[in-house]
Amino acid sequence: MRSADLRRRLRDAPMPDEHEARERGWRVVHAAYAGRRPVGASATAPRPLAVALAMAAIVLAVVLTPAGAKVVDLVRDVVMPNAREAKPLTALPAPGTLLVESDQGPWVVQRDGSQRLLGDYREAEWSPHGYYVAVTSEHQLSAVEPDGTVHWSLNRRAPSDPRWVPETGYRIAYRTGSSMRVVGGDGVEDHMLDPSVAPTPPAWRPVPLARAKMTQGEAGENVVAVAEPDGRIELIDADTLTVYWRTPRGPVPTELAWSADVARLVALSGSEVRVFSSGGKLLRTVRLPAGMEATDGAFAPTGKAFAVTGTMRTHHGLRSQALVIPLAESQPKPRPLLANTGTFSDLSWSPDGRWLLVAWRDADAWLFLRPRRPGDVQTAGQVSRQFSPGSTSGAKVPQPVGWCCTSIGGS
Amino acid sequence: MIVPGPRPVAAGLGEEIELAAEGSTESVAVPLRLARATSPSKALERRRERRWIKAAQSGSEQALEHLYRRHWPWAHRAAYLVVHDAAAAEDIAQEAFLAAIRSLDRFDRARPFGPWLNRIVVNRAIDWARARSLRRETGADPDADIAATESANPERGSPVYSDEVVTALRQLSPEHRAVVVLRYLLEYTPGEIATALELPRGTVNSRLRRALDQLGTEMEVAR
Numbered sequence: 001m002r003s004a005d006l007r008r009r010l011r012d013a014p015m016p017d018e019h020e021a022r023e024r025g026w027r028v029v030h031a032a033y034a035g036r037r038p039v040g041a042s043a044t045a046p047r048p049l050a051v052a053l054a055m056a057a058i059v060l061a062v063v064l065t066p067a068g069a070k071v072v073d074l075v076r077d078v079v080m081p082n083a084r085e086a087k088p089l090t091a092l093p094a095p096g097t098l099l100v101e102s103d104q105g106p107w108v109v110q111r112d113g114s115q116r117l118l119g120d121y122r123e124a125e126w127s128p129h130g131y132y133v134a135v136t137s138e139h140q141l142s143a144v145e146p147d148g149t150v151h152w153s154l155n156r157r158a159p160s161d162p163r164w165v166p167e168t169g170y171r172i173a174y175r176t177g178s179s180m181r182v183v184g185g186d187g188v189e190d191h192m193l194d195p196s197v198a199p200t201p202p203a204w205r206p207v208p209l210a211r212a213k214m215t216q217g218e219a220g221e222n223v224v225a226v227a228e229p230d231g232r233i234e235l236i237d238a239d240t241l242t243v244y245w246r247t248p249r250g251p252v253p254t255e256l257a258w259s260a261d262v263a264r265l266v267a268l269s270g271s272e273v274r275v276f277s278s279g280g281k282l283l284r285t286v287r288l289p290a291g292m293e294a295t296d297g298a299f300a301p302t303g304k305a306f307a308v309t310g311t312m313r314t315h316h317g318l319r320s321q322a323l324v325i326p327l328a329e330s331q332p333k334p335r336p337l338l339a340n341t342g343t344f345s346d347l348s349w350s351p352d353g354r355w356l357l358v359a360w361r362d363a364d365a366w367l368f369l370r371p372r373r374p375g376d377v378q379t380a381g382q383v384s385r386q387f388s389p390g391s392t393s394g395a396k397v398p399q400p401v402g403w404c405c406t407s408i409g410g411s
Numbered sequence: 412m413i414v415p416g417p418r419p420v421a422a423g424l425g426e427e428i429e430l431a432a433e434g435s436t437e438s439v440a441v442p443l444r445l446a447r448a449t450s451p452s453k454a455l456e457r458r459r460e461r462r463w464i465k466a467a468q469s470g471s472e473q474a475l476e477h478l479y480r481r482h483w484p485w486a487h488r489a490a491y492l493v494v495h496d497a498a499a500a501e502d503i504a505q506e507a508f509l510a511a512i513r514s515l516d517r518f519d520r521a522r523p524f525g526p527w528l529n530r531i532v533v534n535r536a537i538d539w540a541r542a543r544s545l546r547r548e549t550g551a552d553p554d555a556d557i558a559a560t561e562s563a564n565p566e567r568g569s570p571v572y573s574d575e576v577v578t579a580l581r582q583l584s585p586e587h588r589a590v591v592v593l594r595y596l597l598e599y600t601p602g603e604i605a606t607a608l609e610l611p612r613g614t615v616n617s618r619l620r621r622a623l624d625q626l627g628t629e630m631e632v633a634r
Contacts, residue, residue, distance in 0.1 A: 003595065006576065006626075010596045013574040015488060016497040022483050025501065026476070029508045033467075033475050139509070155509035157502070177502060192539050195499050241542045 028157050032139045089113060089380035093368050094350035096405060097146070098357075099124050099133065102387035102398040106135060108146045115387075118148050123401075125162045127169045127185070130405035134162035134172055141174055143187060152187030161201035163224075171222045171238050173202040180226050182238045193226070193238055200227035203256035203265065205235070205278075225265055227253050233267060235280060245280035254294065259303030264327060266306055268297040273306065275327060286325055286332055295320075296346050301353040304328040305371070307337075309344035309358055320344035322358050324371050337374050338367065346399040359383075361397045461520045468515055479508065482525055485597060486532045492592045493536035494543075495581045503539060507531040529597055530607045533589050537608075540585030579629035587622035594619060 015021075090113040092098060098109040106124035109115045118124065121135035121142070132143045132151060141162060142153040162174040169185045173193060180197045183190035205223040222238040231250040236243050253267035253274075264283070265276040270293055273286040288294060291312040299306050306325045311318050320343055323334040338344075342362030349356055358367045368378040380386075388395035460481075466474035486507055491500035507528055511518075518524075580588055593599045593607060601619065605612040 006591075007595045007598070009574060009576040010492060010592070011488075013492075013577045015491055017501075018484075018487070021487060021497070021501045021504075025483055025487070025505045025508065026479055028505050029479055029512065030472065030475070032509050033472065033512050155506075155513050157505055157509075178498060179502065192499075192542050195496065195539070195543065 028139065032155050087380065088382055088386055089366065092350075092403075093378055094352055094355045094403075096351040096403045097130060098348070098400055099126055099402040099404065100387055100398045101401050102384075103391065103395045104388055106133065106401075107387055107398070108133070116146070116148065118144055118146075123160060123162065125164065126402045126404040127164045128166050128405075129169070132169070132185075134164060134174075136160055136162060136174070141172070141183070143172075143185070154183060154187055154190055156181070156190075163202050163204060165204045165222055165224075166206040168207070168221075171204075171224075173204065173224050173226075173238065175199070175201075178229075182222075182224075193224070193236060193241070194228075194234070196229060198227040198229050198231070198252045200253050200256060202226050203258055205265075206258055206260055206262055225256050225258070227256060227267070231269075233265070233276070233280070247276065247280055247282065250274065255297045257297065257299045257306070259299055259327070260301065261303050263303070266297070266299065266327070268294050268308065270294065271310075273297070273308065273325060284332075286327075286334065288334060289321065289323075289336075292321060295344060298347055298349055300324075300349050300371075301351060307347055307349065307356055307371070308334070309347050311343050317341060318343055318362075320360075322347065322356070322367075322369065324356075337369055337371060338377070345397070346401070348400040348403045350403050351405060357400045357403065359397055359399055364397055366400065457523065460524055464515075464518060464520050464524060468518070468520075475512075478524060482528055483508070485525070486528055489529055489592050489596055490532050490536045492577065492580060492596060493533060493585060493588045494540050495577075496539075496543075499539055500536070503532055503535045506535065526599075526603070526607070529593075533593060533607065537585045537589050540588070575630055576626070579626050582629045583622055583625055587618055587625065590615060590618045591622045591626065 089109070092109065092111045092113070095111055097111065100107045100109055100115075101122075101124060104117060105121050106118045107115045108118060118133060118135060121137050123136045125134045127133065127143070130146065132145060135142050135144055136159045139155055139157060139159075140153045141156055141159040143151040145151060156174075156176045158176060160175045162172050164185065165171045171182050171184060173180060173182050175181075175197065178196050179192060180194040180202060181190060182193045203225045205225065207221060207223075220237060223235060223244065224238050225233055225235050227233055228246075229252070231252045233247045233250075233253070233256065234243050235245050250267070251269040251272070253269040255266075255268040257266045257268070258264070259266070262278050265278070265280075267274040267276065271288045271291075273288070273294075275283045275286065277283050288308065288310055289312070291314075292310040293312065294308050294310040297306060297308045304326065306327050307322065308325065309320065309322045311320045313319075319339065319341055321339045322337045322344055324337060325332050325334050337356070338358070340360070342360060344358050344367075345361045346359040347356060354370060354372070356369045356371055358369060359365075360367055364382055364384050366380045366383050368380070370376045384395040384397050385391070387398035460478070463474040463477045467478060483504060487500055487504040490503040490507075491497065494500050494503065510531055511524075511528055518527075580591065583591070589608065590604055593604045594601070599607065601615045602612055604610070604619075605615045608615070610618075
């Protein structure tokens with residue numbers, strides 16, 4: 001074939017979806033261009049006024065608007081007989097710093113109840129020791145400090161579900177479009193991990209810090225579990241892209257989580273919890289109570305128990321449960337902690353593993369439970385006002401997304 | 412895609428040098444190889460592009476759109492011909508443009524934009540294709556994956572690719588695909604390919620020879 005023929009055929013070969021791809025691309029590029037920071041502008045314009053106004057609005061909301069008594073009553077009446085009266089969140093019951101996603105962006109809440117808005121971001125995720133937060137916006141993945149200072153940013157189309165490698169923080173996995181990508185913790189060496197994945201956050205396999213320091217740069221150091229669109233789960237080395245194992249097809253998980261001792265990988269999907277060994281072998285499947293659809297799940301810091309929230313439809317409407325599955329037991333059965341009407345949507349463990357925070361969407365409340373003492377419930381009410389100061393319309397109930405690390409000043 | 416022709420290109424490996432004459436009514440394409448702007452029209456093009464870059468650096472969305480419309484078709488096509496995956500090609504081209512926007516303020520207007528952009532595109536495409544072939548070692552059939560991905564995304568258009576050159580190209584390694592794309596789609600010289608891929612020129616020449624040999628063989632087999 002003549003060179004000219006080859007040129008022409010490469011130029012003229014039909015491409016799937018060429019026009020639509022060009023227009024989609026233009027929308028993304030245009031939006032990124034419109035959102036870029038002008039030359040010379042500070043990467044992090046200080047917002048003392050905004051923070052002051054936000055804090056003032058919170059105070060006003062707490063002091064001047066005791067409305068919501070119905071909610072308080074509801075909480076007091078139906079959560080638990082000895083539930084304390086719902087009050088605004090003024091302090092966390094355990095050491096650590098809480099990361100909260102709200103309509104206005106993510107907030108960092110200290111143990112003493114002080115809170116700081118990180119900025120106009122969609123999602124947030126603590127770095128392993130809480131020195132940074134990975135945040136996403138429409139076209140950027142960024143690492144910011146808990147005071148809001150931007151460390152680095154990476155332009156990507158609709159990044160979501162950023163997750164840091166535990167302990168070292170050397171890598172961040174995140175989704176964009178249908179693919180999973182990995183970038184260094186310092187924002188460089190971004191690369192494709194898997195071009196087609198399910199909409200499930202990735203789960204890094206924990207590596208003890210001492211071992212990670214010894215094996216820095218070696219294969220097997222940064223290994224992540226991802227869910228495929230057909231429900232298979234793959235364990236992939238983020239640096240060599242070697243796939244260590246792949247499970248058979250199954251329900252697409254909404255949550256993947258490793259136990260701290262790396263002995264178990266849990267895949268939460270719909271009404272079941274599948275437990276895999278570190279080698280990818282299915283150890284057991286734990287069924288949730290009949291009719292229950294999981295909304296969130298998380299390993300306790302000890303790695304011995306897995307907490308689940310979920311909802312079920314009844315004749316009286318939606319009903320929710322929070323329960324704990326003691327996976328270290330030989331025949332683990334779900335142990336109910338709390339049940340009520342409405343939706344329990346999100347949960348977070350305190351760093352010391354003694355408290356479980358559950359967001360109760362319909363009551364605009366957060367419930368702090370003690371799995372070892374189920375009757376002891378602390379309730380924070382009107383949380384949407386607290387994390388959407390100044391909002392006049394109904395703001396979403398803020399979601400607790402991570403309770404981190406006593407080492408960063410959580411006292 | 413309609414491109415203007417004919418135009419001379421530098422020869423490499425003793426190949427024929429003329430492009431087939433084709434009528435063109437839509438002026439959307441540009442020479443993307445490193446600048447060898449000898450003709451007045453090319454010099455004019457380069458000046459116009461510099462103006463667009465300058466205006467885009469100053470905040471002109473219209474100038475950015477000119478740059479985008481001018482370079483997207485080539486960037487997207489180059490990515491597709493290396494990765495053979497519509498969604499990935501779109502991602503790669505988008506990411507290259509986003510990288511360009513990120514670096515726009517620092518961009519040296521004396522440099523041509525296209526080669527800089529396409530260098531990002533082709534290198535990312537090679538990385539993506541390598542990643543997929545690494546995954547293949549674990550037993551998965553990458554073509555099955557591609558088919559599954561495309562059939563799972565019907566809105567992305569037909570996954571059926573009928574052109575035999577492109578089908579044959581798919582059989583080559585990502586590195587070989589890349590040199591073919593750079594040489595015959597983007598019209599880089601072997602020296603320019605060596606610079607773009609950070610390879611010795613001899614390696615580029617040998618890859619081109621092997622790629623063309625294999626391409627010929629694959630097309631013979633297909634017939």
